[in-house]
Amino acid sequence: MSTPKSLFDKVWDAHVVRKIEDGPDVFFIDRHFIHEVTSPVAFLGLETRGIDVLFPERTFATADHNTPTINQHLPVADPLSANQLKALETNTAKYGISHWGLGHAKNGIVHVVGPENGITQPGMTIVCGDSHTSTHGAFGAIAFGIGTSEVEMVLSSQCIMQPKPKKMRVTINGKLGAAVMPKDVTLYIISQLSAAGATGYFVEYAGDVFRNMSMEGRMTVCNMSIEMGARGGMIAPDETTFAYLKGRELAPKGEAWDKAVAYWKTLPTEEGATFDIEYNFDAADIEPQITYGTNPGLGTGISQNIPLANQVKDGEASYKKSLGYMGFAENEQIVGKSIDYVFLGSCTNGRIEDFRAFASIVKGRKKADNVTAWLVPGSHIVESQIKEEGILDILNEAGFELRQPGCSACLAMNDDKIPAGKYAVSTSNRNFEGRQGPGARTLLASPLVAAAAAVTGKVTDPRELI
Amino acid sequence: MAYDKFTVLKSTAVPMPIENVDTDQIIPARFLKATKREGFGDNLFRDWRYNGDDTPKQDFVLNNPIYSGKILVGGRNFGSGSSREHAAWAIYDYGFRCVVSSFFADIFKGNSINIGLLPVQVSPEFLDKIFKAIEADPKAELEVNLPEQTITIVSTGEQESFAINGYKKHNMINGYDDIDYLQAMKSEIKTFAEASLY
Ligand code: SF4
Numbered sequence: 001m002s003t004p005k006s007l008f009d010k011v012w013d014a015h016v017v018r019k020i021e022d023g024p025d026v027f028f029i030d031r032h033f034i035h036e037v038t039s040p041v042a043f044l045g046l047e048t049r050g051i052d053v054l055f056p057e058r059t060f061a062t063a064d065h066n067t068p069t070i071n072q073h074l075p076v077a078d079p080l081s082a083n084q085l086k087a088l089e090t091n092t093a094k095y096g097i098s099h100w101g102l103g104h105a106k107n108g109i110v111h112v113v114g115p116e117n118g119i120t121q122p123g124m125t126i127v128c129g130d131s132h133t134s135t136h137g138a139f140g141a142i143a144f145g146i147g148t149s150e151v152e153m154v155l156s157s158q159c160i161m162q163p164k165p166k167k168m169r170v171t172i173n174g175k176l177g178a179a180v181m182p183k184d185v186t187l188y189i190i191s192q193l194s195a196a197g198a199t200g201y202f203v204e205y206a207g208d209v210f211r212n213m214s215m216e217g218r219m220t221v222c223n224m225s226i227e228m229g230a231r232g233g234m235i236a237p238d239e240t241t242f243a244y245l246k247g248r249e250l251a252p253k254g255e256a257w258d259k260a261v262a263y264w265k266t267l268p269t270e271e272g273a274t275f276d277i278e279y280n281f282d283a284a285d286i287e288p289q290i291t292y293g294t295n296p297g298l299g300t301g302i303s304q305n306i307p308l309a310n311q312v313k314d315g316e317a318s319y320k321k322s323l324g325y326m327g328f329a330e331n332e333q334i335v336g337k338s339i340d341y342v343f344l345g346s347c348t349n350g351r352i353e354d355f356r357a358f359a360s361i362v363k364g365r366k367k368a369d370n371v372t373a374w375l376v377p378g379s380h381i382v383e384s385q386i387k388e389e390g391i392l393d394i395l396n397e398a399g400f401e402l403r404q405p406g407c408s409a410c411l412a413m414n415d416d417k418i419p420a421g422k423y424a425v426s427t428s429n430r431n432f433e434g435r436q437g438p439g440a441r442t443l444l445a446s447p448l449v450a451a452a453a454a455v456t457g458k459v460t461d462p463r464e465l466i
Numbered sequence: 467m468a469y470d471k472f473t474v475l476k477s478t479a480v481p482m483p484i485e486n487v488d489t490d491q492i493i494p495a496r497f498l499k500a501t502k503r504e505g506f507g508d509n510l511f512r513d514w515r516y517n518g519d520d521t522p523k524q525d526f527v528l529n530n531p532i533y534s535g536k537i538l539v540g541g542r543n544f545g546s547g548s549s550r551e552h553a554a555w556a557i558y559d560y561g562f563r564c565v566v567s568s569f570f571a572d573i574f575k576g577n578s579i580n581i582g583l584l585p586v587q588v589s590p591e592f593l594d595k596i597f598k599a600i601e602a603d604p605k606a607e608l609e610v611n612l613p614e615q616t617i618t619i620v621s622t623g624e625q626e627s628f629a630i631n632g633y634k635k636h637n638m639i640n641g642y643d644d645i646d647y648l649q650a651m652k653s654e655i656k657t658f659a660e661a662s663l664y
Contacts, residue, residue, distance in 0.1 A: 017651075017654060017655055017658045018651065018654065023632055023633025028655070028658055037550075040501035044501070045645075051645075055659065080500070084501055123664075130549060131549040133549075145573055146549060147580060148577075149577065149645075150644075153645055157649065157651075161648075196569060199570075200572060229546065229572065231572055295486050314486065315542070317484075318485040411490075411495045411548075413496060430490070434491070438513055
């Protein structure tokens with residue numbers, strides 16, 4: 001009998017073109033996403049070397065990182081941003097690469113539009129010059145972020161050089177409590193493992209909690225894998241995956257669909273497959289989460305106090321620096337802290353389910369006067385769903401407005417910057433110093449926690465409002 | 467993009483004993499708007515290095531003339547966060563050729579090797595010794611020997627070896643990159659692609 005294989009091994013091994021002795025694998029990439037920020041220098045590299053794009057049909061471009069989220073019909077005001085968008089347009093046209101630029105009906109955040117158009121499929125290898133490419137692992141694909149040199153490699157050869165990472169499995173069984181969202185599950189895991197706890201590993205998420213999760217939820221979880229240092233995360237494809245994909249524009253059709261599904265069903269990890277490390281958690285231990293420090297590992301249950309320096313894995317000096325930046329102190333209560341901004345959006349929580357959750361709390365309530373709220377859908381498709389489902393009316397009635405799709409305040413490259421010293425409850429993925437604008441203070445949380453903060457003006461346990 | 471060959475580097479070092487130095491600190495996102503690889507060194511650690519009005523922050527190590535050199539020594543989990551290769555470019559363009567830490571984030575490590583910036587991972591104890599040596603004498607030199615895969619604190623002779631795979635080592639010593647390698651195996655890749663399911 002052959003050794004039982006994991007999902008990760010099956011997909012990885014099927015993509016090794018050549019093994020280099022005492023070196024990395026030459027690893028074949030099925031789908032490549034590019035955006036305006038990390039691709040221009042890669043295209044420049046091709047030109048300098050005088051080489052071509054090998055398989056333009058395997059690369060997809062969208063503009064998202066650096067685009068405005070209001071007045072997208074007007075010319076982009078910042079000349080540097082406009083220049084990057086122009087470069088993407090020119091480069092994709094030159095090499096015959098599909099380009100969903102600003103204003104295109106399918107435009108949106110790369111990790112939102114890939115799945116919703118059926119580009120992302122189980123068993124694939126997917127890369128992009130953005131670390132949250134791990135999102136696509138929700139479909140049982142191996143997906144991870146790469147640097148610009150690697151973008152150039154994929155463009156020119158459809159391969160990158162990768163040593164095979166080690167394997168980790170995180171299993172969570174049981175049933176999640178009230179108001180506990182996929183974002184809480186991932187923030188909980190990261191707080192348990194720390195921001196570097198999975199470095200060098202590729203993670204498979206298993207157990208009841210992930211099996212019962214929607215595709216949107218699985219994407220949120222896989223998206224955040226990188227925040228504990230993992231190369232990526234993945235979840236075995238199942239009927240939920242197939243149901244989500246079926247009929248999407250670039251998903252296989254007819255006979256090809258049946259053949260694909262038959263193959264995808266062979267992918268899940270076999271009984272007895274081994275991992276380099278395993279973690280098990282109980283769903284009942286997870287409450288709505290929030291971060292209080294400057295890396296995503298510094299988070300806790302919302303009803304808890306900020307831990308003492310000796311209770312966290314980060315060194316004492318780094319921890320104190322972190323709390324100093326946030327203007328917090330050890331052992332303080334987080335609930336009740338006044339906040340200034342709320343950001344709902346990003347490739348972590350900018351999908352339709354996130355807007356439904358947010359709306360479920362703000363419905364019949366009003367935005368707090370001290371709060372500026374930026375609600376940014378992940379794509380035009382999400383935006384239309386928000387309108388069609390009547391969510392926009394609920395939001396407007398509660399005093400909120402909807403912006404246009406893009407990365408926005410997730411990395412604050414455009415004008416959506418949180419001012420210095422201000423507190424933002426954000427559904428995005430990083431609370432690093434200055435991530436949301438120089439001096440900005442970020443508290444990462446789920447859409448429900450964000451909604452509770454938006455209507456009360458302070459950190460509030462969403463369980464009190466549902 | 468061609469980079470300097472790396473064999474033996476003997477230099478003073480700049481100490482940065484902070485953990486979890488993420489790529490947003492190394493190069494903040496607002497400096498990623500370029501379409502060319504130029505001038506990133508100027509914005510290395512921008513918000514730690516300069517005040518809002520662009521005057522230098524006196525207490526930041528890169529603004530302290532006592533410290534200099536081609537080696538940057540950082541705390542645990544160096545380079546976490548965003549995949550931006552710009553972080554490695556900024557460090558390289560500033561003039562560093564080697565970063566030492568007890569632990570590197572994966573993508574940063576890969577990006578660095580790809581552009582000719584050598585990440586040297588040492589034990590936490592050895593890292594501590596390096597910080598102490600620099601504290602005792604800011605002009606203390608380190609010697610990084612890539613062919614031998616060793617790092618030495620010159621004043622004390624204390625040494626540790628570090629890991630790097632044979633392929634990447636060969637590349638760095640010769641200034642080759644992966645694209646050269648991949649271009650040479652295009653027909654093999656094409657055959658592979660024809661059999662692909664997707
Ligand atoms: S939303 Fe944030 S994390 Fe996601 S792709 Fe955009 S910048 Fe990257």
